[in-house]
Amino acid sequence: MQTSRRSFLKTGALAIAGAALLPDNLLAGEKRLQRVGVQLYSVRDAMKADPKGTLKKLADAGYNHVEHANYIDRKFYGYTAREFKKVLIDLELKMPSGHTVMTAQHWDTAKNDFTDAWKYTIEDAATVGQKYVISPWLDESLRKDTEGLKRFMEQFNKCGELCQKSAMKFGYHNHNFEISTKVGDITLYDFIIQNTDPKLVTQQMDIGNMFSTGGVALDFINKYPGRFESLHVKDEIKVAMKSDGDDTESTILGAGVLPVKEIVRAASRKGGTVLFIIEQEAYQGKDPIDCVKIDLQIMKKWGY
Numbered sequence: 001m002q003t004s005r006r007s008f009l010k011t012g013a014l015a016i017a018g019a020a021l022l023p024d025n026l027l028a029g030e031k032r033l034q035r036v037g038v039q040l041y042s043v044r045d046a047m048k049a050d051p052k053g054t055l056k057k058l059a060d061a062g063y064n065h066v067e068h069a070n071y072i073d074r075k076f077y078g079y080t081a082r083e084f085k086k087v088l089i090d091l092e093l094k095m096p097s098g099h100t101v102m103t104a105q106h107w108d109t110a111k112n113d114f115t116d117a118w119k120y121t122i123e124d125a126a127t128v129g130q131k132y133v134i135s136p137w138l139d140e141s142l143r144k145d146t147e148g149l150k151r152f153m154e155q156f157n158k159c160g161e162l163c164q165k166s167a168m169k170f171g172y173h174n175h176n177f178e179i180s181t182k183v184g185d186i187t188l189y190d191f192i193i194q195n196t197d198p199k200l201v202t203q204q205m206d207i208g209n210m211f212s213t214g215g216v217a218l219d220f221i222n223k224y225p226g227r228f229e230s231l232h233v234k235d236e237i238k239v240a241m242k243s244d245g246d247d248t249e250s251t252i253l254g255a256g257v258l259p260v261k262e263i264v265r266a267a268s269r270k271g272g273t274v275l276f277i278i279e280q281e282a283y284q285g286k287d288p289i290d291c292v293k294i295d296l297q298i299m300k301k302w303g304y
Helices: 003-015 040-049 051-060 081-091 115-130 146-164 187-193 209-213 218-221 260-271 288-301
Strands: 035-037 065-068 095-099 134-135 169-173 202-205 232-233 237-240 247-252 275-278
Touching: 035 040, 035 095, 035 288, 040 051, 040 065, 040 288, 051 288, 081 095, 081 115, 081 275, 095 115, 095 275, 115 134, 115 288, 134 202, 134 232, 146 187, 202 218, 209 218, 209 232, 218 260, 232 260, 247 260, 275 288
Parallel strands: 035 065, 035 275, 065 095, 095 134, 134 169, 169 202, 202 232, 232 275
Antiparallel strands: 237 247
16 A cells, blocks of 8 residues: 555545446346446546546446545545435446545444434435445554454444445445554454454455565465455455555556455355456556556456
8 A cells, every 4th residue: 555545545534435236136046247347546637637527537438336535524436425425326326335544433432323424424325325334444453452342343233224224335445554464363454354243344355465475366366265345356466565665556456466356256156346446656656547448458458
């Protein structure tokens, strides 16, 4: 994960997360309906400058699904949930998932309930048409606090129950620290998976993020079959060591060192994956929109 992304998520956590619902059978049956989308963080500068125009370019490139990474003050990229839903409908786009950081502070211990701010998050996600509410961060203060982690995992489960009331599911998105951080003799990622109810909480595995700290996506898919309903599809290259200690960055699918095609196939067959979300955060001098266009074509060549 790049420093800019980490800073972005921390800012989103402090700020405190498309159009039509996916079919009701999305999560049921042996032949699951699978979708390919793009994480809008991939084109973050363009989304900041011109959200509508950028979404149109993505739609024109062949994307039907997007995943947001911007929900601040009850607005998606500056639009209310109803306004953003209309933008998506007009472009024939759907937004089945989105990223919004949930913290321990979103649980009101006095009321034994979620805060209004988090309830609004779930309400707005349902309004805009999401099927998944994904939290993509875990506060550093919790990472080695075993008792605090257990309480927070129970909060995950309770959020799953809250999401179910709106026909949605709660999920967690990993970065690299879940692999490098140990809780006893297992990784933090193992701890999160083992201490959440699969009926209430899914995992959105980012196969690129975990790579920098030795995480092997195929190993987790084989270890926890059916737990990864969403996958961030990403390839990685080796680069000079950065200030945060990471020596990798994302690149166009198939141009890096990860066995992406093999991982995607395993996720489809064994991981329970129904949403394949393309994300590219570094571009090696290319235009970000051009990059995600190429990424989509590669996924199509692979049969998705």
